[in-house]
Amino acid sequence: MDSPLVREILDLRFRAGYWESCFHRAKEREQLLLQKVEQLQAEIRSLEQRLTGRKSETRPQADQGPSDPSKCKVKRRRGQQSGNPAPRRRSHEHLLVEDEVADLPPEQRLCSCCGKPFAAMEQTDDGEILEIDVRAYRRRYHRKRYRPTCHCGVHPPVVSAPPPAKLIPKGHLGISIWVYILIQKFVCFQPLQRVLRDLRSHGLDLSSATIIGGLHKLLPLFRPLYQALIDRHLAGDRWHGDDTRWQVFEPIPDKVHGYWTLSVYGGGQVIVFVLDPTRCHDVPENYFGDARGIFNVDRATNFKAMRQVKEGRIVLAFCWAHVRRDFLGILVSWQKALETWAVAWIERIAQLFDLNEARLEVRHQATPFAQADQRLRTQLAAFAQERDAQLQQPDLHPAARKALTSLQNHWSGLTVFVDHPEVPMDNNASERAHRGPVVGRKNFYGSGSVWSGRLTSILFSLFQTLALWKVCPRRWLTAYLTACAEAGGQVPPNWRTFLPWRMTPEQYHTWADPTAPPPKAPTAS
Numbered sequence: 001m002d003s004p005l006v007r008e009i010l011d012l013r014f015r016a017g018y019w020e021s022c023f024h025r026a027k028e029r030e031q032l033l034l035q036k037v038e039q040l041q042a043e044i045r046s047l048e049q050r051l052t053g054r055k056s057e058t059r060p061q062a063d064q065g066p067s068d069p070s071k072c073k074v075k076r077r078r079g080q081q082s083g084n085p086a087p088r089r090r091s092h093e094h095l096l097v098e099d100e101v102a103d104l105p106p107e108q109r110l111c112s113c114c115g116k117p118f119a120a121m122e123q124t125d126d127g128e129i130l131e132i133d134v135r136a137y138r139r140r141y142h143r144k145r146y147r148p149t150c151h152c153g154v155h156p157p158v159v160s161a162p163p164p165a166k167l168i169p170k171g172h173l174g175i176s177i178w179v180y181i182l183i184q185k186f187v188c189f190q191p192l193q194r195v196l197r198d199l200r201s202h203g204l205d206l207s208s209a210t211i212i213g214g215l216h217k218l219l220p221l222f223r224p225l226y227q228a229l230i231d232r233h234l235a236g237d238r239w240h241g242d243d244t245r246w247q248v249f250e251p252i253p254d255k256v257h258g259y260w261t262l263s264v265y266g267g268g269q270v271i272v273f274v275l276d277p278t279r280c281h282d283v284p285e286n287y288f289g290d291a292r293g294i295f296n297v298d299r300a301t302n303f304k305a306m307r308q309v310k311e312g313r314i315v316l317a318f319c320w321a322h323v324r325r326d327f328l329g330i331l332v333s334w335q336k337a338l339e340t341w342a343v344a345w346i347e348r349i350a351q352l353f354d355l356n357e358a359r360l361e362v363r364h365q366a367t368p369f370a371q372a373d374q375r376l377r378t379q380l381a382a383f384a385q386e387r388d389a390q391l392q393q394p395d396l397h398p399a400a401r402k403a404l405t406s407l408q409n410h411w412s413g414l415t416v417f418v419d420h421p422e423v424p425m426d427n428n429a430s431e432r433a434h435r436g437p438v439v440g441r442k443n444f445y446g447s448g449s450v451w452s453g454r455l456t457s458i459l460f461s462l463f464q465t466l467a468l469w470k471v472c473p474r475r476w477l478t479a480y481l482t483a484c485a486e487a488g489g490q491v492p493p494n495w496r497t498f499l500p501w502r503m504t505p506e507q508y509h510t511w512a513d514p515t516a517p518p519p520k521a522p523t524a525s
Contacts, residue, residue: 042333042399049332092130094514136204139164139174165485168217173210175481178218179474181211186459187473189440212452219455221484224491226272226458228499229465230287233270237293238422241265242430243279243300244438247446248453252277258446262457263287264433269501271433271464273457281305288314294420296427298322299410317420318413319427324349326403334399341400348383355379356417356425363421377418384411433464469500472513479511 080087109118146159167175177199184195196206233239246262261279265272265287276283281302288295288306292313297303299318308314324346331342355376362368387404390396396404407414417423437460447453463473476498483492496502503511 038337045335046329046333053332090515092128095130134202136199136202165482165488167481167485167489168214169489171214173206173214175478175485177204177206178214178481179477181215182218182459182477183474186440186456187436187463189436189443191444194443212448215455216451217489219451219458221481221491222455222458222462224495225499226461228496229270229272229461232499232501233265233267233272234288234291236267236269237291238296239265239267239293240296240424240427240430241284241303242298242427242434243302244434244441246275246437246441246453246456248275248277248448248450249446250449252450260446260453262434262437264430264437266429266433269465269468271461271468273437273460273464275453275457281307294416294423296424296430298427299406315416316413317416317423318410319425320349320352320414321426321428323407323410323414326406330399330403334397338397338400341397345403348386351379352376352383353425360421373418380415380418436460436464466500470513471500471508471511475511 104118110116111118141164143161143163145161147157148155148159167173167178180199181192181195184190184198185192192208192211196208196211199206241264243261243263246260247258248260249258251258255277260275260277261283263274263276263283265274265284274283274287279302281304284303285306285308288308290313291308294315294317295303295309296317296319299322303309303316306314309316327342327345327349330338331346334342355372359369359372359376362372387407391401391404391408417425437456447456466473466476480492480495480498483494483498484490487493497504497507500508
């Protein structure tokens with residue numbers, strides 16, 4: 001029976017179903033938008049932390065919530081910490097001493113009552129004040145001239161003493177100025193204009209074009225040393241590496257911007273910096289060539305794509321500090337939803353570091369090492385089991401799933417240190433090596449040309465390698481540039497003796513850093 005009432009009921013039922021479906025779709029869109037808002041808010045918190053937050057990855061003591069309150073110590077934010085050994089007192093015995101006498105004025109050497117003079121004593125009240133004297137001066141030399149008194153004719157009419165050796169032929173800047181500029185720029189990471197301004201304060205006004213031209217001429221003097229560092233580095237089988245941005249402001253074909261890559265490859269005895277226009281896998285691939293060993297790196301794709309890694313000749317050992325940063329990022333971004341979860345994983349990672357450190361302390365004791373090694377392996381197994389169990393949870397937060405999936409995918413590289421105790425768990429050594437160049441990048445933005453970028457990578461490598469060997473860069477550089485000047489502004493024939501591992505004990509003690517306790521002097525080889 002097709003009555004108006006029946007048609008109205010059917011129409012209302014149809015509309016109810018339509019509006020109900022619209023309501024469900026709206027709820028789904030609202031849920032997606034809420035998730036998007038949470039994701040964006042998490043990204044905002046992460047970016048704010050990077051911009052204005054504390055740079056240290058250590059959480060404040062009040063927020064860490066230690067599991068054992070009895071072990072909790074009130075830690076100062078900076079300065080000497082309670083319970084730590086006192087810092088080593090600095091010695092200045094290696095500095096020259098200039099004696100001066102402080103005496104009373106004549107009127108104060110008399111008795112104020114009777115006027116009789118005081119009697120001088122042999123003993124003195126002594127003290128010391130540290131001073132420094134930097135001055136610019138003109139080194140005017142006078143070459144003695146001689147005239148033969150005989151008539152043999154084997155000598156010219158006038159014989160003059162040779163002039164002092166110059167680092168740059170026909171140049172008027174002495175070795176000490178070049179040492180000062182190179183140390184300020186590549187050890188102290190100061191921009192050239194600031195260095196020249198400091199020299200002007202000492203009365204020495206130099207043109208930046210003169211200095212830049214001189215640096216260009218100095219570049220060939222360091223190339224053999226740089227190649228020797230590379231050869232020494234590749235002779236080993238344990239390395240660590242990292243990449244950072246470095247700007248080169250010289251336009252080159254097929255490159256639209258000035259962003260280059262400054263890679264650092266370190267080892268036990270050598271640190272090498274490599275500058276390249278790209279950040280692809282060809283850079284470390286071409287550098288390592290046919291080398292074999294273990295390479296400590298972060299999880300960057302260019303290291304994973306290396307031909308040596310795919311062929312199994314180089315094993316990548318991934319950094320646990322970067323894994324920890326994943327959970328620290330979650331702790332900052334998802335403070336309410338995942339704080340407890342992230343803190344638990346951070347504490348598990350800290351336990352791994354503690355167990356490995358305890359294992360290394362007894363590395364040369366067979367039985368204690370075996371016991372410590374077993375404890376570490378047991379903890380790692382429980383670590384992996386907890387990771388896999390949480391990944392099986394269907395309601396696991398997407399940010400947590402992403403961090404645990406990355407942990408699972410990189411597990412083989414993260415556990416290389418277990419079978420190779422000499423391999424560190426983190427890649428912090430490379431990041432510390434990059435700290436100075438990054439400071440320089442903030443001060444002078446990069447390099448103005450390709451040749452200056454090459455000089456930068458060479459001198460960063462030399463000076464940081466010297467720091468590993470506790471060699472004073474100023475003393476070493478003065479000796480090397482003096483040898484170059486005596487060789488006519490060329491690489492000296494004995495340049496290999498300036499390499500730290502080829503120095504004689506006498507050379508090493510002459511150039512050693514006087515402010516640091518030096519290691520055992522190397523034997524020339």
